[in-house]
Amino acid sequence: MITIQGKGVSAGVGVGPLYFYHRAKTTIKRYHVEDVDAEWHRFKGAQTAAIEQLGELADKARAEAGDEAAMLFETHQMMAEDLDYEEAIEQQIKEEKNNAEAAVTDVAAQFAEMFASMEDSYMQARAADVKDVSNRILGILAGVAAGGIASEVPVILAADDLAPSETVQLDKSKILGFITAGGSGSSHTAILARTMGIPAIVGVGNALKPEYEGRPVIIDGGTGNVVIDPDDMTRDRLLKKREEELRLQRLLESLKGQPNITKDGKSIRIYCNIGSPEDVHAVQVNDGGGIGLFRSEFLYLNGEDYPTEEQQFEAYKQVLSDMEGKEVIIRTCDIGADKQIGYFNLPKEENPAMGMRALRISLTRPDFFKTQLRALYRASAYGKLGIMFPMVTSVWEVREAKKICENVKNELKAEGIPYSENVQIGIMIETPAAAIMSDRLAKEVDFFSCGTNDLTQYTLACDRQNNDLGRFYDPHHPAVLRLLKLVADNAHKNGIWVGICGELGADLTLTETFLAIGIDELSVSPRAVLPLRNAVRMTDTRESSPRILEALGSEYHHT
Numbered sequence: 001m002i003t004i005q006g007k008g009v010s011a012g013v014g015v016g017p018l019y020f021y022h023r024a025k026t027t028i029k030r031y032h033v034e035d036v037d038a039e040w041h042r043f044k045g046a047q048t049a050a051i052e053q054l055g056e057l058a059d060k061a062r063a064e065a066g067d068e069a070a071m072l073f074e075t076h077q078m079m080a081e082d083l084d085y086e087e088a089i090e091q092q093i094k095e096e097k098n099n100a101e102a103a104v105t106d107v108a109a110q111f112a113e114m115f116a117s118m119e120d121s122y123m124q125a126r127a128a129d130v131k132d133v134s135n136r137i138l139g140i141l142a143g144v145a146a147g148g149i150a151s152e153v154p155v156i157l158a159a160d161d162l163a164p165s166e167t168v169q170l171d172k173s174k175i176l177g178f179i180t181a182g183g184s185g186s187s188h189t190a191i192l193a194r195t196m197g198i199p200a201i202v203g204v205g206n207a208l209k210p211e212y213e214g215r216p217v218i219i220d221g222g223t224g225n226v227v228i229d230p231d232d233m234t235r236d237r238l239l240k241k242r243e244e245e246l247r248l249q250r251l252l253e254s255l256k257g258q259p260n261i262t263k264d265g266k267s268i269r270i271y272c273n274i275g276s277p278e279d280v281h282a283v284q285v286n287d288g289g290g291i292g293l294f295r296s297e298f299l300y301l302n303g304e305d306y307p308t309e310e311q312q313f314e315a316y317k318q319v320l321s322d323m324e325g326k327e328v329i330i331r332t333c334d335i336g337a338d339k340q341i342g343y344f345n346l347p348k349e350e351n352p353a354m355g356m357r358a359l360r361i362s363l364t365r366p367d368f369f370k371t372q373l374r375a376l377y378r379a380s381a382y383g384k385l386g387i388m389f390p391m392v393t394s395v396w397e398v399r400e401a402k403k404i405c406e407n408v409k410n411e412l413k414a415e416g417i418p419y420s421e422n423v424q425i426g427i428m429i430e431t432p433a434a435a436i437m438s439d440r441l442a443k444e445v446d447f448f449s450c451g452t453n454d455l456t457q458y459t460l461a462c463d464r465q466n467n468d469l470g471r472f473y474d475p476h477h478p479a480v481l482r483l484l485k486l487v488a489d490n491a492h493k494n495g496i497w498v499g500i501c502g503e504l505g506a507d508l509t510l511t512e513t514f515l516a517i518g519i520d521e522l523s524v525s526p527r528a529v530l531p532l533r534n535a536v537r538m539t540d541t542r543e544s545s546p547r548i549l550e551a552l553g554s555e556y557h558h559t
């Protein structure tokens, strides 16, 4: 028995023979060309063909794994026609007189190195993308077909690293799991494996030897464990685990369409957090009850300039119509701090997390705010909209924001543009000031949504971006939990509802606590909906709530 430790990036146990991915080899010939224009056209032809292929792959990925997976290929399409990339190749061909294959190979290496040297792990993982796009172009230039699996039976597929296009092209009925030598949790193979529910382990380095091919292997995508030639005991243990996972999977599937109700009849709404209109698909697949947080920043982060009222209106309208009357809460622009955008021209700050961000920007630039509010109110005619403001600290901020909402409605009325009169207005509770003032703030709004990511950061004076702070950034800290209880009590005393839309909402070790303190809504990532529904349905608040409420008032126990 041989045991190898990698990094589990997609949970689940996979059992089967080990099979190495055989990649069709493209040998790169290097030579100088005389007719540089002809060579440039040869490159352009291959580039166009690659863009077409990527469009077809996007359709296949959409059918197999949803919009998020399809977006990978749409991003690849953009990369293939990226101007910097194209110009670098043009310069290699036209000025250096290199042949197209050499130009693409060298530019791909330069760009991949640039991505790999970036600090952000997400950007580092983009090195694989630029190589993938370039290999596709090289394959077309050389007339080579893609690799695949030539096995009759399903296998555990091992590779040095799998490009996303290779992953999508594979016949999934033949794959019981992935193991890659390189890669990271945010690599596309990992993302696709998670979306398709296939166990995957990355980063095993060169531990997999060619002679292991064909031998029985078990992988545990939860722990990152790879076992070749497992003994009976290991095999039984992991097979039992797989049985348990499959049982849980079936249970979660059976919970679709079921209410989020505890054993003693208390119900809670489970909504979803989304970042773009494309995410609505995942909300529907996972049976989310509504959208509790639509981070509208994507509209600002994706462009080169402020999005127009029309562009925003279209995006909000799409989400509201796709959700077919279910509640959709859209948060107004939350820019600043970790989300910086060049065209906003925000001055450099010593302490951006405590600087000009979110609602502070909206109130300082009322015209900019009004554009977003006009788009939101116009979209309100197409569904059940709630608007919420981020980073509130004071009552006056909320009053001022509401006044701008009133002005916008009056403007629309005067222009004869339809909007809904039933838009709920809420605020995020993500600063200690807002939590402490929640008795007053509750009188101003229709709901509260607690942003526990920032609430933890500001309450514990712990930068959420700083990984080194580790256990000091503790969202379970009783200071945070007591603030949540205070906010829930103040909301209910004033007849409004309260939700949680920070990451903590999906923390199953706190579901009983949230039920005990009377949280009305939890907004979580779409994949967390069904596990959370299961946890709610397992709870009996008659048993858990008295114990939890007592503990909240007592000494702190580190969890």
Ligand code: PEP
Pocket (backbone or CB within 6 Å): 293, 295, 334, 430, 450, 451, 452, 453, 454, 455, 501, 502, 503
């Ligand atoms: C939060 O702070 O908890 C929150 C939901 O907002 P964001 O993570 O976008 O800052």
Ligand code: MG
Pocket (backbone or CB within 6 Å): 390, 430, 451, 453, 454
């Ligand atoms: Mg926040």
